[in-house]
Amino acid sequence: MLRTIQPCPEHHYYFVTGKLAEPMVRETVDRLAKQFGFAYSIGVMPITVAALITPKWLIRHLNPPSIATHVVVSGHLDTGHNELDSQVQIPVIYGPNDCREMAAVFGETRSIDPPTDYDIQIIAEINHAPRQDLQSVVSRAAQLVSCGANVIDFGCDPSNRCLQIGDYIAALVDQGISVSVDTFDSWEAAEATRHGASLVLSVNSSNRDQAVDWGVEVVAIPDTPCDKKSFEKTIDFLSKHGVTTRLDPILEPIGTGFANSLLRYTETRRDYPEHEMMMGIGNLTELTEVDSAGVNFLLLGICQELGIRSVLTTEVINWARSSVRECDAARRLVHYSVKKRVPPKHLSHDLVMLRDARLHPYTKQAIESLATSIRDNNYRILAENDSLYLLAANVLISGSDPFEMFQELLDRPESDNVDAGHAFYLGYEMAKASLALQLAKQYNQDQSLDWGLLTEPENRHRIRRK
Structure with a gap:
């Protein structure tokens, strides 16, 4: 469970990530360090996707600098926190799964239990x-x-x-x-x-x-x-x-x-x-x-x-x-x-249904850096800054029309892995991404759009290689 902390100039936070997310983590943490006034360093683990890190694996590879006062890891590791806490000599902070939401660790958004009482x-x-x-x-x-x-x-x-x-x-x-x-x-x-x-x-x-x-x-x-x-x-x-x-x-x-x-x-x-x-x-x-x-x-x-x-x-x-x-x-x-006697804000997002409460956009530079880091042919879809992006190894296609983008993909030699299943999956995800752009909603690949109390959890349908 995400817990907020109070940053201070004496703290030095060691942020742990994988190779693929390194550019976004650096961009996000640099902004937060300037905003909240703390020192930091970033540890890029020898793994492509940070979400695949396990507590046992991280203990073998973790080597925070001596000046570090805290280690910040992904919320994906929260299930193994006892093992990490016992092995790491400094406090471990379990952040969000998405690095773009890292500001929540430092209290940028209030964490309040949803109201339950009523008398109407x-x-x-x-x-x-x-x-x-x-x-x-x-x-x-x-x-x-x-x-x-x-x-x-x-x-x-x-x-x-x-x-x-x-x-x-x-x-x-x-x-x-x-x-x-x-x-x-x-x-x-x-x-x-x-x-x-x-x-x-x-x-x-x-x-x-x-x-x-x-x-x-x-x-x-x-x-x-x-x-x-x-x-x-x-x-x-x-x-x-x-x-x-x-x-x-x-x-x-x-x-x-x-x-x-x-x-x-x-x-x-x-x-x-x-x-x-x-x-x-x-x-x-x-x-x-x-x-x-x-x-x-x-x-x-x-x-x-x-x-x-x-x-x-x-x-x-x-x-x-x-x-x-x-x-x-x-x-x-x-x-x-x-x-x-407070405004009804930051209490619950159940009634924010058409648009999202906030967006976590990537910059164009972060997207380009991400594209150059990808070494596999699995497709990533982003909906950022009024544009759709399709990324894979040696692929960076952007635009506003999914049909034109998909045709551009098919015209490239890298598209030899796009079978009927891939095409259906990409069409489904790009339709969601287009809708997110139209309504100013946050798009996260393989996750349902957030419709407040009407949100239906979505099974992960990413194509799995045999």
Whole structure:
């Protein structure tokens, strides 16, 4: 595990690497030495690829200078640290696997455990649930719970009463799932609560009289979003009859009163500080044609600061299809941020999905030096500084069009090892590299691009020689 250290002028760090990475290590360490003010030397081991170094092998070849106060080795060796620590006479520091991330050793980036605490409840709605069969609803509910939902909202069909609503609710409750029901139909609400639903969305002047008999918590809303008086009358009525209530002034989409609706949430919190509140954030994410992660995060931040401790979301539209997972990540970040009174930065990269938090580019000189160091015909692909690079022994091809680069490779005598398998592999990797350039993402060969919480680990598919 990478641990940071505090560099000082009295320290002399001995960086261990292989032949292939020597140019990049020298360039990176030279910059860091100037930045942090430490002395250093570099030990180039008699091996091409540093990642192949083992603790036993390194002990036989390690010969740090007498002035060295610390040895810095690759994080690949962390699994054998006990053996190294016992044999090396000075402290051993286990850095990152990629030398370009070496700054993390000296605390350039903060290392904080991802926030885990939260106090905002996610209510995930299954829209038009009665149009699906019972098993589909149960399966979908289980999936939403696994993504972070605390309550599953059974969204009724306003045009058709669901006569089997009791069966649906009972099936969900039997799975240990907390259930709310989204309906203005008093009969549906009564049946749902009788079979285990613990929350009814929503109540206004049209059904508040019946809400007294349901015996569960309800969400109070105004008759129309701007009708504050009807909202107040419903709240007073429910309070008078002892009905536990959450307040939702209604979030309106951009273009129909979004800013004013945010003001209503602030005013409602001021006027009713003792009440729980809910915000239906799906009204914005579903009706705003942008990726939902940033929208969800901002809305969760507003909720955290106003003490709104439940949100209603849904995943109907494709650009919001991961909203529950996004809200789950966002609520942890905003809880930490508000509690610690710090900006929500350097806490987690789960919601940095389109672009990466930072890039670690090679300079053109480092790439050229790397190219001259390669002695084998295995292809390396880089995506740096608006260009793609394809490197192997006696090969350095750069450009922006993978098709043109591949044709250039085939026209060279060195391409006699490019069979169908190689071609497929290179095409796959260069497509990833092109996408990384387009979106300003970090590309690392044989590794998946970083899509935040949507990242799927990628098996290493590099062609292996028999």
